[in-house]
Amino acid sequence: MRVNEEITTPRVRVIGSDGNQIGILNIREANKLALEEGLDLVEIVPNSNPPVCKIIDFGKYKYELSKKEKIQKKKQHVIHVKEIRLSPKIEEHDFDFKIKHAKKFIEQGNKVKLNVMFKGRQITHKEFGNQVLDKIIEELSDIAKIESEPHLEGRNMVAVLIKK
Numbered sequence: 001m002r003v004n005e006e007i008t009t010p011r012v013r014v015i016g017s018d019g020n021q022i023g024i025l026n027i028r029e030a031n032k033l034a035l036e037e038g039l040d041l042v043e044i045v046p047n048s049n050p051p052v053c054k055i056i057d058f059g060k061y062k063y064e065l066s067k068k069e070k071i072q073k074k075k076q077h078v079i080h081v082k083e084i085r086l087s088p089k090i091e092e093h094d095f096d097f098k099i100k101h102a103k104k105f106i107e108q109g110n111k112v113k114l115n116v117m118f119k120g121r122q123i124t125h126k127e128f129g130n131q132v133l134d135k136i137i138e139e140l141s142d143i144a145k146i147e148s149e150p151h152l153e154g155r156n157m158v159a160v161l162i163k164k
Contacts, residue, residue, distance in 0.1 A: 015044070015054040024050055081160070083113045086136075088128035095132075099139050106144045106163050114150075116157040129157040137161070 009026040016022050017039055025033075027041075034041040034055045042061060045052040082105040084098050102112050114136055116129040133150045140161060150159040 011050045012043075012053045013048070013050050014041075015052065017055045030055075077109065079109060079111060081111045081113050083115055086114065086116045086132055088116055088118060088122055088125065088132055090132060095135070099136060102136065102140055102161070103143065106140065106161065109163060111147065112140075112144070112161045114159045114161065118155045118157070123155055126152070126157065133157060133159050 009028060011024050011026050012030055014022040014025050014030045014033065016033075017037055022033070030041050030053055037055060039055050040058040041053050042056055042058055043051055044054050084102055084105075086095075086098060090098075102114075105112050114133055116132055118126075118129060122128070130150060137144075137146060137159065143164060144161040145164050147160040147162045148158075150157055152158075
C-alpha cells in the first residue's frame with residue numbers, strides 16, 4: 001500500500017532557503033522540510049516537469065515582487081496626446097500662441113494632435129484648413145515629425161505630430 005501512495009503523490013523539485021537545490025521530493029516531504037525551517041513552500045515555476053518549489057518566507061517574497069513592480073512603473077514613460085484646436089481663419093497672434101504651446105508639448109515628449117474645426121459653410125473650403133496645418137507642420141518641422149498625415153474626420157481636419 002505504501003508503494004502506490006508514493007507513486008500517486010505529486011513530486012516537485014525543491015530549492016532550499018539558501019538557494020541550493022535539494023532535489024526531487026514528493027510534496028509531503030517538501031512541506032515537512034519547509035515547516036522544520038519555519039518557512040513556506042512556494043511554487044515558483046508551475047509549468048516545468050516536475051514543478052519547481054522554493055522554501056522561502058512567502059510574505060517577504062510578495063513584498064519583493066511588489067517592490068519590483070513599483071520600480072518597473074517608475075521607469076515607464078507615458079506618452080499623452082495633447083490636442084490643439086484651430087480654426088481655418090486663425091489670426092497671426094493666435095497662430096503663434098498655438099505654435100508655442102505645441103512646441104512645449106512636443107519637448108515634454110507628448111504627441112500633439114492638431115485639430116482644425118470647420119464651422120458652418122467653412123467645410124466647403126477645405127484648402128484653408130490644409131494651409132493652416134501645412135504652416136504649423138512647417139513651423140514645427142525642426143523638432144517634430146508627422147505621425148499621421150492631415151485627413152478629414154467629419155467636420156474636423158486632423159494631423160498628429162510626434163517628437164523627432
